[in-house]
Amino acid sequence: xxxxxxxxxxxxxxxxxxxxxxxxxxxxxxxxxxxxxxxxxxxxxxxxxxxxxxxxxxxxxxxxxxxxxxxxxxxxxxxxxxxxxxxxxxxxxxxxxxxxxxxxxxxxxxxxxxxxxxxxxxxxxxxxxxxxxxxxxxxxxxxxxxxxxxxxxxxxxxxxxxxxxxxxxxxxxxxxxxxxxxxxxxxxxxxxxxxxxxxxxxxxxxxxxxxxxxxxxxxxxxxxxxxxxxxxxxxxxxxxxxxxxxxxxxxxxxxxxxxxxxxxxxxxxxxxxx
Amino acid sequence: xxxxxxxxxxxxxxxxxxxxxxxxxxxxxxxxxxxxxxxxxxxxxxxxxxxxxxxxxxxxxxxxxxxxxxxxxxxxxxxxxxxxxxxxxxxxxxxxxxxxxxxxxxxxxxxxxxxxxxxxxxxxxxxxxxxxxxxxxxxxxxxxxxxxxxxxxxxxxxxxxxxxxxxxxxxxxxxxxxxxxxxxxxxxxxxxxxxxxxxxxxxxxxxxxxxxxxxxxxxxxxxxxxxxxxxxxxxxxxxxxxxxxxxxxxxxxxxxxxxxxxxxxxxxxxxxxxxxxxxxxxxxxxxxxxx
Numbered sequence: 029x030x031x032x033x034x035x036x037x038x039x040x041x042x043x044x045x046x047x048x049x050x051x052x053x054x055x056x057x058x059x060x061x062x063x064x065x066x067x068x069x070x071x072x073x074x075x076x077x078x079x080x081x082x083x084x085x086x087x088x089x090x091x092x093x094x095x096x097x098x099x100x101x102x103x104x105x106x107x108x109x110x111x112x113x114x115x116x117x118x119x120x121x122x123x124x125x126x127x128x129x130x131x132x133x134x135x136x137x138x139x140x141x142x143x144x145x146x147x148x149x150x151x152x153x154x155x156x157x158x159x160x161x162x163x164x165x166x167x168x169x170x171x172x173x174x175x176x177x178x179x180x181x182x183x184x185x186x187x188x189x190x191x192x193x194x195x196x197x198x199x200x201x202x203x204x205x206x207x208x209x210x211x212x213x214x215x216x217x218x219x220x221x222x223x224x225x226x227x228x229x230x231x232x233x234x235x236x237x238x239x240x241x242x243x244x245x246x247x248x249x250x251x252x253x254x255x256x257x258x259x260x261x262x263x264x265x266x267x268x269x270x271x272x273x274x275x276x277x278x279x280x281x282x283x284x285x286x287x288x289x290x291x292x293x294x295x296x297x298x299x300x301x302x
Numbered sequence: 303x304x305x306x307x308x309x310x311x312x313x314x315x316x317x318x319x320x321x322x323x324x325x326x327x328x329x330x331x332x333x334x335x336x337x338x339x340x341x342x343x344x345x346x347x348x349x350x351x352x353x354x355x356x357x358x359x360x361x362x363x364x365x366x367x368x369x370x371x372x373x374x375x376x377x378x379x380x381x382x383x384x385x386x387x388x389x390x391x392x393x394x395x396x397x398x399x400x401x402x403x404x405x406x407x408x409x410x411x412x413x414x415x416x417x418x419x420x421x422x423x424x425x426x427x428x429x430x431x432x433x434x435x436x437x438x439x440x441x442x443x444x445x446x447x448x449x450x451x452x453x454x455x456x457x458x459x460x461x462x463x464x465x466x467x468x469x470x471x472x473x474x475x476x477x478x479x480x481x482x483x484x485x486x487x488x489x490x491x492x493x494x495x496x497x498x499x500x501x502x503x504x505x506x507x508x509x510x511x512x513x514x515x516x517x518x519x520x521x522x523x524x525x526x527x528x529x530x531x532x533x534x535x536x537x538x539x540x541x542x543x544x545x546x547x548x549x550x551x552x553x554x555x556x557x558x559x560x561x562x563x564x565x566x567x568x569x570x571x572x573x574x575x576x577x578x579x580x581x582x583x584x585x586x587x588x589x590x591x592x593x
Contacts, residue, residue, distance in 0.1 A: 039392040046389055047403035050410055050464065053421040056432055060424065068430065114316040121313035133314070140325055144524040144573050146546050147566035150553035151328035151335065154342075171324045179317065204313070233414040236527045240554060251416040255532060265424055276417040283412045287405050290412065291472060298473060298518060 061269040068265050083266035084274070092245055093274060096253040103168045103238075103249060104231040111175045111227050112220065119182030120208045124194065134183075141176035149240055156241055167241045168249065172231055177297050178223050185216050219296075225286065226293035229279055250275045336564035342557040354564035364565070366540055367548040368572075373455060374530075374544060375523040378462035379516055385463070386470030386515075391500075393471070394478040404471075411468040419532035422461050423448070451541035454534050458542050461529050466522075470515050477511035478504070510584065517580040524573050545569055
């Protein structure tokens with residue numbers, strides 16, 4: 029029993045130390061953001077010893093952070109909504125309807141999951157510019173609408189629903205759309221929430237594509253915006269960290285509140301069935 | 303029995319319409335462009351056949367970026383796997399409240415990658431950064447973390463590990479929880495040591511999950527851009543230039559659209575081959591598990 033307790037203690041220590049190492053850069057960014065700019069380069073105490081919010085005030089008043097927030101929220105919400113609805117419909121047809129070529133279409137979905145999309149960004153950019161969508165919300169949104177994992181996960185969950193239930197709805201005279209939105213969707217609210225969370229976080233965090241398709245400061249999303257002012261600030265680390273923390277705040281707070289759901293969602297998208 | 307349902311196409315139209323527009327069309331367009339000498343904005347395209355491919359495959363920069371991609375991929379995956387597995391085992395063995403700390407461990411994986419990169423850039427900043435300041439108090443002369451070709455690679459690998467070890471940990475932890483406990487009990491009754499149990503019972507049972515998590519991480523390296531772009535921009539020189547960064551440089555900096563498209567096509571082929579290899583390995587592992 030004591031040996032077991034000692035081992036448990038050792039494992040706890042390992043996890044604790046790892047957690048501290050992993051969290052430290054975040055903690056350090058917070059500490060830095062709460063100091064005055066000239067103290068950062070003179071002495072570096074490890075503890076939060078100053079609650080100076082001037083960096084936050086300055087960042088909020090001088091940068092275009094509020095506009096970037098708006099752009100990020102709008103593009104992430106629209107992307108999430110479209111991805112879920114189209115993915116759900118596609119998955120429903122693949123799961124419940126019988127027709128020739130079904131397997132081929134499903135393989136196409138799985139294959140598109142494997143494509144390293146950045147390899148195609150040049151061609152996508154030319155397409156967006158031909159469509160006149162450079163520097164617009166839709167230019168940011170469109171290429172992010174392909175999320176095959178949503179289709180794959182929904183299909184797995186739809187497959188698991190007993191056929192008797194659909195027969196009952198069909199007898200009542202319901203059509204396929206009724207079936208999807210009155211039966212299959214309500215039975216899968218949990219997974220829908222998880223997929224919504226992961227799609228939202230992914231879109232919110234996405235940098236590469238918005239960085240390419242947006243050049244105007246007023247259309248930037250948060251990740252793009254903060255890398256642009258990075259250079260403008262020079263060595264103003266307090267402001268830089270304040271800005272970075274404000275940029276990540278919604279995701280961090282959302283994670284801390286819905287911690288279990290978010291972890292679950294990330295795991296599902298990594299291909300592990302929840 | 304083939305039964306055509308009315309309105310079937312309505313279910314497919316949105317997603318496959320989008321797929322065709324933003325994936326299949328750019329894909330074919332990239333293949334088409336890869337045969338042309340074409341600078342963005344010049345409006346002039348000259349058909350040069352396989353010229354772009356020959357150019358790319360004969361120049362050192364492509365091979366350098368391939369090598370860098372491989373070094374960063376294997377370096378970071380190795381760190382992520384070793385640390386992630388150790389932590390997953392520790393979590394699995396823990397019955398106490400320390401599991402709460404896994405919440406904190408997972409946080410860096412959720413944070414916006416660009417933000418994570420900025421945090422690390424500040425940690426590694428010369429002189430005033432936390433790492434340098436700490437080393438200097440012990441009178442250790444710190445290396446130039448992001449400016450030295452070798453240390454820059456190390457920094458990028460550690461940055462990648464910081465963001466993705468939590469994911470590896472959670473996937474392996476989930477796999478451990480799905481483990482058949484009767485096997486572990488049997489090993490314990492037989493008096494097997496912890497190490498032997500790990501080697502002969504736990505690891506073999508986890509092989510599918512291990513191959514799975516390593517392969518998704520390897521695939522990600524071909525998409526990954528944010529961390530490297532913010533930390534080093536591919537530099538110093540081309541020391542941390544992966545294939546993705548090189549494609550970006552070609553297409554969006556040098557505006558050599560044709561050549562960048564050819565590089566995109568090469569990337570797709572490399573990834574397809576990698577996937578086939580992994581798939582074969584996975585099949586073998588599953589069959590091995592049956593024994």
